[in-house]
Amino acid sequence: MELLLAVLAFICLLPCSLADFQGEALFAVKQSLHASDNQLRDWNPNMVNPCTWSNVMCDPSNNVISVTLSSMGLSGSLSPKVGTLKTLSTLSLQGNAITGKIPKELGNLSSLTSLDLENNHLTGEIPSSLGNLKNLKYLTLSYNNLSGTIPDSLASLDNLISLQLSSNQLTGPIPQKLFLISQYNFSGNQLSCGRDLRHPCVAEANSGGSSNKTKVGVIVGVVVGLIGIILVGCVLFFICKSRITRYRREIYVDVAGEVDRTIAFGQLKRFAYRELQIATDNFCEKNVLGQGGFGKVYKGVLGDNTKVAVKRLTDYESPGGDAAFQREVEMISVAVHRNLLRLIGFCTTPTERLLVYPFMQNLSVAYRLRELKPGESIVDWPTRKRIALGTARGLEYLHEHCNPKIIHRDVKAANVLLDEDFEAVVGDFGLAKLVDVRKTNVTTQVRGTMGHIAPEYLSTGKSSERTDVFGYGIMLLELVTGQRAIDFSRLEEEDDVLLLDHVKKLQREKRLDAIVDKNLNKTYDIQEVEMMIQVALLCTQASPEERPAMSEVVRMLEGEGLAARWEEWQTVEVTRRQEHERMHRRFDWGDDSIHNQDAIELSGGR
Structure with a gap:
């Protein structure tokens, strides 16, 4: 014993x-x-x-x-x-x-x-x-x-x-x-x-390398390479010269009064690497503003005391090298809108790719919702509404007014920045792959953040404008709740880990007050909250075809067409829920032997 x-x-x-x-x-x-x-x-x-x-x-x-x-x-x-x-x-x-x-x-x-x-x-x-x-x-x-x-x-x-x-x-x-x-x-x-x-x-990061170089091979390779570089350089010189001249003369943007009519590609600056080293104190860690899938962002101060944000790309793969990167930067620079982060300039070296943006005084929406320091004020409800509408307008411009259109692929509160007036500015859109509407409407490289990624993108690797709409819907829920898209602490309360599922449950139970960010201290219009949640749920439907376009989202946020769209959605949801319950009951009413087998398996060794 x-x-x-x-x-x-x-x-x-x-x-x-x-x-x-x-x-x-x-x-x-x-x-x-x-x-x-x-x-x-x-x-x-x-x-x-x-x-x-x-x-x-x-x-x-x-x-x-x-x-x-x-x-x-x-x-x-x-x-x-x-x-x-x-x-x-x-x-x-x-x-x-x-x-x-x-x-x-x-x-x-x-x-x-x-x-x-x-x-x-x-x-x-x-x-x-x-x-x-x-x-x-x-x-x-x-x-x-x-x-x-x-x-x-x-x-x-x-x-x-x-x-x-x-x-x-x-x-x-x-x-x-x-x-x-x-x-x-x-x-x-x-x-x-x-x-x-x-x-x-001196061997640097790339996608593989070669071994067993012989001396003859090296000499021949160097000679052929130099000849190729000279020829390609001459061709690129004349192409780039004519292209830049054409951009300076012809490219101006104007979208319904939202942008500056005088902005041209000729204003984009090419920075020297040393200039950005000095601006960021040699990319000192204390100047890091944030870090994401594309690299780190550093706060910097240029020689003329202009504050900037320098994004140092860490996983940028450019098969065409410097010229390919410059072509992409040229396309990004043309996307100019009051709700998109403006590109000031760029820098390239054999081992570095850097983009320079204006410094956003109020950092990101995610920071303002969840990372405030003592003494900093929260974002009030009217400002959150303005952020929602501004972000929608920025995405609408990328999807419907850029040619080729631009799919962001990582829409979330952390990528929506705030200027000195708390105006929403969509960032990181320039790092998404540009989609040429004349060739395809999908991309196949998965980018994004778990909890914000649309289900069809996660399962197939194919993205479209509607994957951005899904991410935008999750961002709306972040604005309303102040919570993260995934929160494992809710497991302790036997609740849903995904913010979308958590909000759906509370919405079905008519518990809207339980959804809203507690930091707002009930200083909000409950009808406006309900409207924003409805728009968010429409944007996060499982089927991409059923999600609204961003232009429709803008109209719904402005009070046009939401009621009809919401009523249609509710009808579909009720039908789906009833079908789910019927299937569940059929399973529960099945043969007892099935349940006995399940019991045996669940009680077996673990």
């Missing part, structure tokens, strides 16, 4: 032991990084379950799977105890001032898929033990003081997609197999491309 009690006690203590074990390891990491009293305050050794700590994510079994401590001003060194977190899949410590060596114990993290230690002060060699991380896909160690050679063991990482080792003090040859990785960057080191150490190599 005593033995049985001991075994039961041991089994019951297993989850607590797991939490203790992980909590101790993470607390050791906190101490070694010299976190101040205000940093990681809830990482408390007396609170043993680290799944409740900030910047830590766990799976349903309370295993720590992600630790993200980016740009927090941490110093000190990285504790070897981090290597005991065997279930960790993501470790991100970029943008701090961490010193010391990379612990060889990181090689024990068999579940790790992403390791980012970029922009710190790490020294010593890259541990060869990192070659044990067979699941690793992303390894980023750029902008440190690492020395020694690149371990041959990294070449055995078959799942590696991106390897970023630029701006260190690495020497010796680059293992040839690493050139087969999709994205790599070895620049800013003293490395060689082969075993001959006398020939340094």
Whole structure:
């Protein structure tokens, strides 16, 4: 009997032991990084379950799977105890001032898929033990003081997609197999491309590389390449010269009084890279305004004291190089509207693509809804209505007044900026793929943010204007509720994780007051709230064909045609719900043996 009690006690203590074990390891990491009293305050050794700590994510079994401590001003060194977190899949410590060596114990993290230690002060060699991380896909160690050679063991990482080792003090040859990785960057080191150490190599990120260069091949390649560059350069010179002359003479935009009639492409400025380096204090992390799928945005001040936002693209792929990028910039620059973010200029180098925009004083709608600092005022209801209408007009212009039309593909509160008058300005539209209406009406590269992506885009990879309409509908719900499109905290209340499902449920229950952002303190018109929710639900219908065009959305927000469209939608929804309930009842009334089988499966081993 005593033995049985001991075994039961041991089994019951297993989850607590797991939490203790992980909590101790993470607390050791906190101490070694010299976190101040205000940093990681809830990482408390007396609170043993680290799944409740900030910047830590766990799976349903309370295993720590992600630790993200980016740009927090941490110093000190990285504790070897981090290597005991065997279930960790993501470790991100970029943008701090961490010193010391990379612990060889990181090689024990068999579940790790992403390791980012970029922009710190790490020294010593890259541990060869990192070659044990067979699941690793992303390894980023750029902008440190690492020395020694690149371990041959990294070449055995078959799942590696991106390897970023630029701006260190690495020497010796680059293992040839690493050139087969999709994205790599070895620049800013003293490395060689082969075993001959006398020939340094500057290898930068691209979509693959070549190995076994012979001397003859290199010479022939250089000669042919130079001839090709000269010929292409001459052709491009005359084409660009005539095109720019034509743009300056002919391109003016005018859409129903919404834009400046005098804007021409000739006003777009090409910046020198050094100019933008100085403006952003060498792209200092303290100047980061935000970060998204396309790259980071930095606040900058030009030589004439003009405040700008500089977007540094990190995953831009341009098969045609500099000329292709310039052509895309030319097309973007023509899209000028009071509710679209104006492009000031651009910069290109062999390794950089940068876009320069005006600095938006009031940042983004997402910031104003959820990230306010103490003392900053909330966005009132009349301003939210104005933001909704302004955003709709900007998207309408992209879809219906640009040729070729532009599909944004990532419409959300974070991409709607606010100027000094809280006027909505749609940003990041220039980074979406331009669609030529003469050739196709869909694109096939999935871009966007979970919770904002239309179902047909997520399942097929095909987008159209109606995928933007879906994202706009979710943004309207963000404006009304102040909440994120996905919120896992609602799971604790046994509620819907998706904001759309949550609002639909409350709308069916006639609980509109429960939908509205509590920060508004009931200072809103409930009829206007109901109208905006109706427009949002029309925009987020499952079938893209049933969603309204943005021009129709603008009219509905202005009070035209919403009632009829909403009545039609309700009829369809009632029919769908009744059909769903009939199917559910048919399933419930099925053979008892089915239920018994289900019970057996659910009660089996897990």
